[in-house]
Amino acid sequence: MQWTLVVPVKPLARAKSRLADTAAGGVRPGLALAFAQDTVAAALASTAVHGVVVVTDDHLAGRELAALGARIVPDDPQADPADGLNAALRHAEALLRTVRPRSPLAALNADLPALRPTELTRVLEAAAAFPRAFLPDAAGTGTTLLAATPGRALRPAFGPDSRLRHRRSGATELTVDEADSVRQDVDTGDDLRAALALGVGPRTAAAAARLLIPGQ
Numbered sequence: 207m208q209w210t211l212v213v214p215v216k217p218l219a220r221a222k223s224r225l226a227d228t229a230a231g232g233v234r235p236g237l238a239l240a241f242a243q244d245t246v247a248a249a250l251a252s253t254a255v256h257g258v259v260v261v262t263d264d265h266l267a268g269r270e271l272a273a274l275g276a277r278i279v280p281d282d283p284q285a286d287p288a289d290g291l292n293a294a295l296r297h298a299e300a301l302l303r304t305v306r307p308r309s310p311l312a313a314l315n316a317d318l319p320a321l322r323p324t325e326l327t328r329v330l331e332a333a334a335a336f337p338r339a340f341l342p343d344a345a346g347t348g349t350t351l352l353a354a355t356p357g358r359a360l361r362p363a364f365g366p367d368s369r370l371r372h373r374r375s376g377a378t379e380l381t382v383d384e385a386d387s388v389r390q391d392v393d394t395g396d397d398l399r400a401a402l403a404l405g406v407g408p409r410t411a412a413a414a415a416r417l418l419i420p421g422q
């Protein structure tokens with residue numbers, strides 16, 4: 207099964223607020239962009255991925271991620287800002303259904319800088335067995351990937367406690383061995399250290415080196 211992935215990217219100036227104690231305001235946008243670049247590059251390298259659609263209103267992120275091979279669509283201009291992420295995913299899903307109605311679709315967070323293509327392939331292959339399925343994040347309360355096979359709606363419920371909400375929505379919780387890099391989202395300084403220990407992509411490695419080693 208060849209998946210289309212939808213990767214949501216919040217405007218970089220507002221991104222990664224929970225990393226404030228690790229990265230100052232001036233460097234956070236660049237770090238968030240590096241996470242998204244490494245996530246999208248790894249996703250495009252998965253043999254189970256047909257293409258990546260980035261949903262974002264951020265012009266710089268759109269330009270840089272298009273350069274990697276992603277297609278860019280804007281957020282829903284009518285959306286309630288309180289539900290920005292899920293509204294953006296539903297909007298991209300609706301657009302995609304008109305272009306590729308029979309494609310399996312998965313939403314993937316943009317903050318997975320350690321993502322390995324082979325591990326993503328493993329997760330998508332597991333998801334193919336269920337109408338809707340999701341992967342909990344490393345912290346155990348959130349979600350990093352939500353998948354829907356052809357003919358099924360994603361029905362995204364990302365945000366605080368999304369693991370519970372996705373489970374209650376009837377999606378199957380995936381248990382996949384050797385998929386730590388797909389679970390390791392980065393919201394906090396501890397998450398960033400865990401991702402660095404797993405091994406991050408080149409853009410995050412460069413951005414983190416500037417961050418953690420002053421003067422470099």
Ligand SMILES: Nc1nc2c(ncn2[C@@H]2O[C@H](COP(=O)(O)OP(=O)(O)OP(=O)(O)O)[C@@H](O)[C@H]2O)c(=O)[nH]1
Pocket residue numbers: 213214215216217220221222223224225261262263281289290291294314315316317393
């Ligand atoms: N297109 C789009 N993506 C969003 C929006 N809000 C969040 N995202 C993306 O959704 C994923 C999870 O985002 P959040 O955890 O809500 O935000 P974050 O910037 O990663 O971190 P915090 O600011 O610390 O909450 C990331 O890939 C974000 O870039 C939105 O309003 N529009």
Ligand SMILES: C=C(OP(=O)(O)O)C(=O)O
Pocket residue numbers: 291315317343347348349350363364365366368369391392393
């Ligand atoms: C939006 C989510 O991700 P994060 O952990 O980045 O808040 C989520 O887990 O549903």
